[in-house]
Amino acid sequence: MQPKTAHSARALRSQGALAVLRYVHAHPSATRADAARALGLSSGSATEITTRLKAARLVDEDTPPRTGGRGRPSPALTAHPEGPVVCVVDIGHQRWRVAAIELGGGLLAEDDGRHSGSPRILGTLGDHVSALRTRYGRRLRAVSACVAGTVSGTTVVQASGMGWRDVDLEPLKPPGIPLLVGNDASLAGLAEARRGAGAGARVVLHLTVEVGVGGILVVDGRPVDGATGAGGEFGHMPFGDPALECPCGARGCWDLEVDGRAMARTLGRRAPRDPRTAAGQIIATAATVPAARTAVAAAAHALGRGIGALVNALDPDVVTLSGLATDLAEASPVALESGYTAALMRYRRAAPPPVRPTALGTQGPLTGAADAAFDTLLTEDGLTAWNAP
Incomplete structure (x- = not known):
């Protein structure tokens, strides 16, 4: 009986240490008291766990400089200088x-x-x-x-x-x-859901456009990435023209409607060798060149329609955008909004999930x-x- 009790105690201590470690990783510079409140630990337990984690070279405590206010600032839990x-x-x-x-x-x-x-x-x-x-x-x-x-x-x-x-x-x-x-x-979607524009939401749909569309659905901080890890290839859903063949081998891919290839096609140009750079150049001229403005609006509208379709299917709390998707939303917000609203089921239109730009950017x-x-x-x-x- 004694070995089983000792094993159970070790397991509880291990779970407590893991909970504190995960909290420190998710909340850099939080204090010991912050961790105790968030995790429901007593002050004594938080102190004991922190002491063990410091001894294991996993966390450290760093006292911030005084700010001139009353009292001494609480030390922040940080990564150990010899840690993983x-x-x-x-x-x-x-x-x-x-x-x-x-x-x-x-x-x-x-x-x-x-x-x-x-x-x-x-x-x-x-x-x-x-x-x-x-x-x-x-x-x-x-x-x-x-x-x-x-x-x-x-x-x-x-x-x-x-x-x-x-x-x-x-x-x-x-x-x-x-x-x-x-x-x-x-x-990027995992990061936005945990630390960025989707933080605090339970279900986050993240979409990015560079050359085509990528993204992920994140539920309770965990990516829904499929059986082999290839989930989130939203750009290869058939939201586009079925007459167009995608380099992936499928036809009608959403990819071909929202990036630099789509904008070049609207302008009557050949497919660009570098779609991302071409898209940036077209968006940069949209404010002064009517044809460019039309091309950007068409891509933004196609992006909005796809977002609406995915919201109908996946039911997220919030949609986050990064890359060229953010640029399209900023350059042609009315076109994106109209495409998004038109694609939504009627009952969703009164309070659709908000569409937010990235908080983390290229990081x-x-x-x-x-x-x-x-x-x-x-x-x-x-x-x-x-x-x-």
Whole structure:
């Protein structure tokens, strides 16, 4: 009976420590008292748990400088200077970033650059990851990659903007370190739901437009990413012209109605080699060039219609937008609103879910990839591995 009681006590202590760790990660610079109130812990329990986490080199307490007011400021719970670190590799259509991130989302190191779209860039990125492994040693606990493409496991099955098909990201994996791979739009949505424009909502639909549409549905802070991790490819729903064939192989994809390709088509131009840059240029001239304004309004209206269809199907509390989707909403709000309202079921129109611009901007994918990595570390198994000799 005694061993069972001891095991139960250890499990309770472990759950308490995990709860505090997860709270600190989600609320950087919160105090011990904040954590105790949020988690329903007594002051004594919060102190005991914090002491153990400090001894395990997981959290630290940092006393902020005095502000001139009465009393001494409460120390903030922060990442331990010798605590766990994750490496995030962000592979966009033309740019890359490699970063080291600590508990709470603090950025410790970052490198970035441009690439031509060739999978050979993985060799360069692997070298950057190896350099971080050398720098941080056993503190580096996971590599989390976010890619502008459709992902299954650790393979990019399709990234039309880069011409990738069935590219395995294993070259990014140092020996003994787990590798996670996710779609950049889905990870941006995870970050927006937890820390950005969707924070506090239970069900968040996130959509981003770069070259086509990506996104994710996040429920209770967890992404609904499907059986293989490829969920959220909303741009390949048939919301467009069935006469148009998408590079994915399907016809009538929503992708082809909302980005630089759609705007160029409205203007009677050939498909641009760089749809994202072309879209930005067209939007920049929309205020003074009537034809550009018409092209932007058409794309914004198509975006709004798709949002309405997804709201009907998925019933989110809030819709968040990033990338070119934010630019379209700002440049042509009336067209987006009319498309959104027209697509909604009648009963939803009185109080539709609000559509909000990103709060995290270009940091969204990086932040989401780091959170996905820490989700795997802030577990009982993760704590056991960290505390192992």
